[in-house]
Structures are given as structure tokens and as C-alpha cells.
Amino acid sequence: MATEKYTSTPSLSYFPRFFGPQPCSNAIPPGTSEHATRGFGLSALYRLNGKSAEADALVREIVERDPENSFGRIAAEVDQKRATGK
Secondary structure, three states: OOOOOOOOOOOHHHOHHHHOOOOHHHHOOOOOHHHHHHHHHHHHHHHHOOOHHHHHHHHHHHHHHOOOOOHHHHHHHHHHHHHHOO
């Protein structure tokens, strides 16, 4: 029986099927609930993989451009306040 190696850190390679090879904003139009929700998930994955600058930039984009009533926007606002302490 073959054994597979698993790691506890998710890989960013899972996301191209959702976002394409380009950043989130190029594949899913900003200003939509889908952009906010999937974008927040991607920002969390960036943070888990030690890419805090990319995560912060995506969270800022979500908070500035996406609908206030989407889950991703609400989660991004909380994450932004947690990160900045404001």
C-alpha cells in the first residue's frame, strides 16, 4: 500500500481553480459577495503560509470595495481590527 505525505499547512496550489493563476481580483470581480468570501479565505491561507503582507493587502481590498453585508467583508473587518489593534 502506498502512503502519502500530508502536511498540516494548506497549499496555495488549491486556489487557482477558484481564482485562476492571477490574483483574486483579476478572476472574480471586486465588489461582489463572492470576491469577499473567497478572498477572505485566501487571505487566511496567505497568513497561514507566512505571507502576511499579501494577506493584509487582500483584506484591505475586501474592506474597501466589497459589499458590507457579505460574510467575507465582515470577517475581513474583524481580521483587520485584530491585526491593527484598532
